[in-house]
Amino acid sequence: MTALQNATVCVTGANGGLGTAFVQAALDRGAKRVYAAARQAKDWADERVVTVDLDLADRASIERAAARLGDTTILVNNAAIFPHGDLLTAPIEDIESTIETNLVGPIVLTRALAPALRSAHGALLNVGSVLSWFAVGKAHSVSKAGFWMATNAFRLELAADGVQVLGAYLGPTDTPMQAGNDTSGMNKPADVVTAVFDALEAGEHEVLVDDLTKQVKAGLAADVTALYPALAR
Numbered sequence: 385m386t387a388l389q390n391a392t393v394c395v396t397g398a399n400g401g402l403g404t405a406f407v408q409a410a411l412d413r414g415a416k417r418v419y420a421a422a423r424q425a426k427d428w429a430d431e432r433v434v435t436v437d438l439d440l441a442d443r444a445s446i447e448r449a450a451a452r453l454g455d456t457t458i459l460v461n462n463a464a465i466f467p468h469g470d471l472l473t474a475p476i477e478d479i480e481s482t483i484e485t486n487l488v489g490p491i492v493l494t495r496a497l498a499p500a501l502r503s504a505h506g507a508l509l510n511v512g513s514v515l516s517w518f519a520v521g522k523a524h525s526v527s528k529a530g531f532w533m534a535t536n537a538f539r540l541e542l543a544a545d546g547v548q549v550l551g552a553y554l555g556p557t558d559t560p561m562q563a564g565n566d567t568s569g570m571n572k573p574a575d576v577v578t579a580v581f582d583a584l585e586a587g588e589h590e591v592l593v594d595d596l597t598k599q600v601k602a603g604l605a606a607d608v609t610a611l612y613p614a615l616a617r
């Protein structure tokens with residue numbers, strides 16, 4: 385169980401759709417400081433928000449940011465990219481940068497902030513996806529599947545020190561990541577963040593935000609053709 389009240393929260397990808405909603409909701413729930421980490425800092429109309437430059441694809445940038453984040457009590461690994469090329473044909477650099485930004489960078493940042501989280505008995509909140517369990521996102525799915533397992537491994541490694549590790553999994557949500565798609569039936573960022581922070585404050589290990597995500601996770605236990613009917617003979 386981790387309270388937002390009086391917490392010092394770091395949100396990566398703070399300028400994005402969900403990132404901004406995480407920053408706002410943390411403030412609404414009484415955080416005393418929110419580090420808004422982004423590649424390009426923007427102005428926030430709240431003196432509790434401190435901007436931090438962070439490029440997750442750049443180890444030196446992660447190191448510089450971590451040096452400023454030593455009093456973090458809740459780390460929200462939210463930033464990610466979603467290029468759409470096929471695994472077989474996209475430039476390999478696109479696949480590498482997806483895995484670097486969505487998986488390796490957050491692991492490096494978590495390692496750097498683990499001492500702070502441990503001493504605060506704080507929390508790690510990793511934003512996964514329905515695509516952690518469904519391959520249509522290609523390189524993004526590969527990175528999010530790895531991030532799911534990294535989240536589980538961090539949970540085991542941090543449990544003894546009283547650090548809560550929450551994995552958040554969600555389907556399509558109306559953010560810039562969905563630019564060009566019909567967003568009418570999608571989750572709203574504020575609703576997602578409410579569900580995720582409620583789960584954090586309730587002490588959960590995992591939160592599945594919507595029915596699609598619950599169905600896909602349940603489908604993992606079935607034959608592979610349950611999730612991919614086109615493969616059925």
Ligand SMILES: NC(=O)c1ccc[n+]([C@@H]2O[C@H](COP(=O)([O-])OP(=O)(O)OC[C@H]3O[C@@H](n4cnc5c(N)ncnc54)[C@H](OP(=O)(O)O)[C@@H]3O)[C@@H](O)[C@H]2O)c1
Pocket residue numbers: 396397398399400401402403422423424438439440441461462463464465485511512513514554555556557558559560561562
């Ligand atoms: N939207 C959905 O449908 C959906 C569904 C399931 C899960 N999610 C997950 O939700 C999380 C938030 O995504 P979103 O929907 O809010 O997308 P978004 O609006 O595109 O935001 C993503 C953020 O990540 C940042 N970012 C990208 N590359 C980065 C890097 N190298 N270093 C640091 N920050 C970087 C972006 O920063 P810049 O502004 O500098 O580009 C942006 O602020 C992601 O983990 C995503 O996978 C989203």
